[in-house]
Amino acid sequence: MSNDLAKQLKALHKPSSPVVFPNIWDVASFQTVTSLNNGTAKPVKALATASWAVAATYGIQDEELTLEQNMEAISKVAPLAKAAGIPLSADLQDGYGSQIESTIKRAVELGVVGANIEDVSSETFEFYPIDEQVQRLKAALKAASDAGCPDFVVNARCDTFHVDTDLSEAEAMEEAIKRGKAYLEAGATTVFYWGGSGRGLRDAWVETLVKELDGRVAVKLAHRTKDALSTKALGEIGVARISVGPSLFLLAQAAIKEAAASILDGGNL
Numbered sequence: 001m002s003n004d005l006a007k008q009l010k011a012l013h014k015p016s017s018p019v020v021f022p023n024i025w026d027v028a029s030f031q032t033v034t035s036l037n038n039g040t041a042k043p044v045k046a047l048a049t050a051s052w053a054v055a056a057t058y059g060i061q062d063e064e065l066t067l068e069q070n071m072e073a074i075s076k077v078a079p080l081a082k083a084a085g086i087p088l089s090a091d092l093q094d095g096y097g098s099q100i101e102s103t104i105k106r107a108v109e110l111g112v113v114g115a116n117i118e119d120v121s122s123e124t125f126e127f128y129p130i131d132e133q134v135q136r137l138k139a140a141l142k143a144a145s146d147a148g149c150p151d152f153v154v155n156a157r158c159d160t161f162h163v164d165t166d167l168s169e170a171e172a173m174e175e176a177i178k179r180g181k182a183y184l185e186a187g188a189t190t191v192f193y194w195g196g197s198g199r200g201l202r203d204a205w206v207e208t209l210v211k212e213l214d215g216r217v218a219v220k221l222a223h224r225t226k227d228a229l230s231t232k233a234l235g236e237i238g239v240a241r242i243s244v245g246p247s248l249f250l251l252a253q254a255a256i257k258e259a260a261a262s263i264l265d266g267g268n269l
Contacts, residue, residue: 002082006113006151009046009087013153013189013240015215019046020231021089021243025053029248030077034084047081048116049074051091053249063122067096071106078111089114089153094122100136101143104152108144114153115140116192119179120163127163130182137186155218155241156180156188161195161205173205177212184216190241192218203229203237210238223247 012019022033024047037044054073055065074090081088090112096103100117107115117140119133120126128136137156144152160167160176167175180191193209195201201209201219206229209217218241222228231242259269 002108002111002113003149003151005082005085005087005111006149006153009089009114009153010151010189012045012087013216015210015217015240016235016238018231018235018239018242021046021048021241022248023048023050023053023091023244023246024077025050025057025246025249026073027076027080029053029252030080033248034080034086037084037086044086046087046089047077048089048114048243049077049091050244050246050249051093053246054091056246056249062093065093067099067103071110074107074112075110082111087113087153089116089155091116094118094120094128095136095140097121097123101139104140104143105147108147108149108152113149113151114155114189116155116157118157118159119183120159125163127159130179133179134182134186137183137188141187154183154188155190155192156183156186157192157194158183159194161193161201173208176209180209180213180217184213190216190218192220192241192243194220206234206237206239215240217241218243220245221247223250 024030024033034044051065052062055062058069078088090107092103092115095117119128121128137154141152158176158179160172183191191213193201206219215238217239219234219239221242221244234242
């Protein structure tokens, strides 16, 4: 069944008709989001975890999230997603360095059928050389196949617009395209570009990436930024995948804080 869900997930990645992921982090968020699938209406086509939000539930930073902690969180939602027939992609950071093959194997065994894999080392915080990252992606896909999921979906993250480098804007774009094409050639379904927690990628950048990578581009929806593009607008540009990272978690926390402040100040809910 896992590979059937992987095929289902891969088929959802369509340029100009993107799959939209409401990222989750625990059973409660899973149940809340999937409650939208009611009767004949099934807007939730796929789910993905957000490692930043998962880390926050442990009271730690994203970069402090261990493999075991991440797997523990995934193990709680993966069987629920599988039972609901909803493909689950996991945020596996950089695959946990040299453990990338065993990380993918464990994820597949839990029921995960796709993963985000970053190109910045969680140990050195430096970019993996392109050739090395290509081999890591190939190793991840082989590990998934060996575990019974040959159609495993890799969303290869490229951080050239996020990590501070000495590259000019033009050089960063050139590097992003070079890496993106190499990752797709290695077997990734899409390449995920992130521009940081603020406004994110500029519209023109997304348009260029979509053109250069034939639409096989994934982006994160900006978090409540005034001039941010909507999921509809991003689809019209031509991306194939949209996620929200920890935004749902942050919105939930903000709502809790606001309600708590109100009742502590003599107000109501």
